[in-house]
Amino acid sequence: MNKQAISLVEVLVAVMLISVVIVSLLQIKENNLTLLDKLTVSSKLNSYISIIALKNDNKEGMIYLDQELYFKDDDIRKSLKDIKIEVKNEILSPLKFEVEKYKIQIDIKQTVLSIDDTFKKQFYTFTIVN
Numbered sequence: 036m037n038k039q040a041i042s043l044v045e046v047l048v049a050v051m052l053i054s055v056v057i058v059s060l061l062q063i064k065e066n067n068l069t070l071l072d073k074l075t076v077s078s079k080l081n082s083y084i085s086i087i088a089l090k091n092d093n094k095e096g097m098i099y100l101d102q103e104l105y106f107k108d109d110d111i112r113k114s115l116k117d118i119k120i121e122v123k124n125e126i127l128s129p130l131k132f133e134v135e136k137y138k139i140q141i142d143i144k145q146t147v148l149s150i151d152d153t154f155k156k157q158f159y160t161f162t163i164v165n
Contacts, residue, residue: 080154087120087148088158095124123147129164140164 087098100118127143142162149155
């Protein structure tokens with residue numbers, strides 16, 4: 036028997052396969068956009084914390100970003116106005132070493148910077164004392 040036409044079942048199977056592939060591609064695109072958005076927000080918050088970490092002069096408590104940085108552009112100042120960074124400093128127990136006639140002490144200070152308890156970074160400062 037010579038078959039010259041496509042049956043309805045074959046068309047339905049082909050449409051079903053194409054629709055599954057399209058839905059999968061749309062889901063992958065949505066996941067990638069969500070991850071890109073999270074990465075962008077995380078990068079921005081990381082930049083804000085890094086700026087304060089570099090400028091921090093043993094301040095503690097809430098630091099408002101618009102008070103630490105000055106920009107002439109009103110849009111940038113408005114976006115920075117809502118950002119507050121909490122700074123907590125803690126002196127950790129020092130490390131003490133004694134090698135022959137030398138005594139070395141390493142003082143450790145931990146600084147925790149956080150934005151709205153959602154994004155946190157820890158920095159450590161080491162001071163070597165004879």
